[in-house]
Amino acid sequence: MSNLDPQLRGSLWSALLSIFTSSSTLLCCALPALLVTLGAGATLAGLVSAVPQLVWLSAHKGLVFGAAGAMLAVAGWLQLRARNAPCPIDPQLAAACARTRRVSLGVYLFSLAIYGVGLVFAFLLPLLD
Template sequence: MKSNNDLQKNIWISFFSLFTSMSTLICCALPALFVSIGLGATMVGLVTTFPSLIWLSENKLPVFAGSFLMLSFSSYMQYRARFLPCPIDPNEARACTTARMWSKRITIFSIVVWVIGASFALLPMIL
């Protein structure tokens, strides 16, 4: 039987994968969007306020590789945990089911965000 501690680990893995995929979106897709719709001054203000954006943009391949690994690991954990039993207690079973549902949603959202960021950052390098 899967303990609450194991379920919490699975949720934290999903949140971490969301965090890494959001960093790819912030480093690459957001600046491209701002510049393409004529908000270059806004982008300059963001870079002035958050200078680490420059580092993320300069190192986009390691950032995307790391986030891809985290998303892959999170997806594998989701796949592995999909048929594990939940506790017998009705309240714990409901919490288990809810945690699994949210963990799956967060992972899927993270993958979508990663694909959007990758399309803005990596496709121009390839083409």
């Protein structure tokens, strides 16, 4: 990966960071809702006592979603920018370049899906009450 274009490396790292930030949206909102829906309120209470930071994430879900959305926007911009970056002529490096593009795009799309699930649980489903 060290021989890859800096744009491709940047898009891969930003995609990996975006999946990390998108996962926080699931922890703050989707996981508690799922546990309560399944009747596992005691499990949720045990989880909150073991990891009290979950309460902070839930209380500040606007900040969590804003940071994750900003990271996804940056990662999307880097994906677009790296889309037409040149790959090396060497067949092995060209294959690594193409594989990095596919992996990076797949991770980014997965991050978007995670963000969407968190968004539904945090903001849309509470409107139905």
